[in-house]
Each structure stands twice: as structure tokens, then as C-alpha cells.
Amino acid sequence: MSGRPSASRRTVLRGAALTPVAGLGLAACSGGSGGGTPATPTAPVVLGAGSEVSKGGAELYLEHNVVVSRAEDGSLKAFSSVCTHAGCAINELRGTTLVCPCHGSEFDAGTGKVLRAPATVPLPELSVEEKNGDIVAGPAA
Numbered sequence: 018m019s020g021r022p023s024a025s026r027r028t029v030l031r032g033a034a035l036t037p038v039a040g041l042g043l044a045a046c047s048g049g050s051g052g053g054t055p056a057t058p059t060a061p062v063v064l065g066a067g068s069e070v071s072k073g074g075a076e077l078y079l080e081h082n083v084v085v086s087r088a089e090d091g092s093l094k095a096f097s098s099v100c101t102h103a104g105c106a107i108n109e110l111r112g113t114t115l116v117c118p119c120h121g122s123e124f125d126a127g128t129g130k131v132l133r134a135p136a137t138v139p140l141p142e143l144s145v146e147e148k149n150g151d152i153v154a155g156p157a158a
């Protein structure tokens with residue numbers, strides 16, 4: 018006999034009412050201080066001394082959202098360090114593996130390739146050169 022349909026309906030309503038609150042919390046959290054999404058250089062920018070990136074190593078330049086790696090032959094590669102999953106700024110470099118703080122995606126700093134989901138798209142490659150001992154990176158060539 019007789020369940021109480023009104024009870025279950027109330028539960029559903031309460032769940033719906035909570036949804037916007039959770040959404041607001043997320044928005045406030047991801048807003049950050051800069052007030053925009055992280056961006057990579059739109060013009061050539063000096064990142065630091067070339068000696069900072071050793072052969073087989075990598076360096077993450079947080080303020081420019083760029084990661085630079087150096088191959089064993091001494092050549093440099095630069096990639097955007099803005100995660101291709103949902104656009105978070107990657108802030109951790111373990112050896113030559115970039116780790117996104119948002120959902121744990123990992124990328125190879127030497128190739129830009131995805132090493133761990135949820136990201137599926139590799140990091141975009143940027144132009145990079147060594148000028149007078151400094152590393153200069155810019156938009157994709």
C-alpha cells in the first residue's frame with residue numbers, strides 16, 4: 018500500500034537546489050587572481066639563462082606557462098604548459114614529466130605527449146631559441 022510519493026519528490030527538489038551552489042563554488046575557485054585563463058607568450062619572451070636547462074632535463078617557467086626541455090644533442094624544445102584537458106596552468110615538473118594539479122593529467126616535457134589521462138591532446142609546441150645565452154620562447158613558429 019501507499020508509498021509516500023511526496024517524500025521522494027522532496028528529496029529530488031533538494032538535490033536540484035544544491036546544484037547552483039556547487040557551481041558557484043567551482044567558479045570562485047578557478048577564477049584565480051589574474052582573472053583570466055592561463056596563456057602562453059604571444060610574442061618572444063626571455064625565459065632565463067640557457068644554462069638552466071641541462072641536457073636531458075627540463076625547466077618549467079610558471080609565469081609564462083612554458084616548459085623548455087633540452088635533448089641529449091643540446092637542442093631545445095618548448096611547449097605550452099597550459100593543460101589541454103580543461104585549461105589549468107600546470108605547476109609541477111617531476112624530472113621531465115609535467116603534472117596537472119586539476120585532474121592529474123601528465124605530459125612529457127620533451128615531446129608534449131600525454132602520458133596520463135584525462136587529457137588526450139598533446140601540449141602545443143612553441144618556438145624557442147637560444148640568444149646570447151638566454152632562452153627565448155615565443156608563439157608557435
Ligand code: FES
Pocket residue numbers: 100101102103104105117118119120121122135136
Ligand atoms: S585541466 Fe589538467 S587534468 Fe584537467
